[in-house]
Amino acid sequence: MLEDPAFGRAIRIQSAGNHSAVVWNPWIEQAAAMGDFGDLEYLKMLCVExxxxxxxxxxxxxxxxxxxxxxxxxERT
Incomplete structure (x- = not known):
């Protein structure tokens, strides 16, 4: 579960068929190369796969x- 107090929610992730997860952020250079990212949006982004x-x-x-x-x-918290 990820707690997101800024939006008053908890994000629940349920999965099957996997035994691990990867948490990543594109950071400065990769985010700059992504056409749908603003210059500083990487600071507010987290990907869980x-x-x-x-x-x-x-x-x-x-x-x-x-x-x-x-x-x-x-879910609302």
């Missing part, structure tokens, strides 16, 4: 499948 990274990575052979699912919802 569900994944199977690092030791949780999954190898998928030809013909096999792997599925991840995520539900994100906000």
């Amino acid at each position: 569900t994944t199977n990274a690092g030791p949780d990575r999954v190898s998928i052979a030809p013909g096999e499948t792997s599925r991840l699912a995520v539900q994100i919802h906000a």
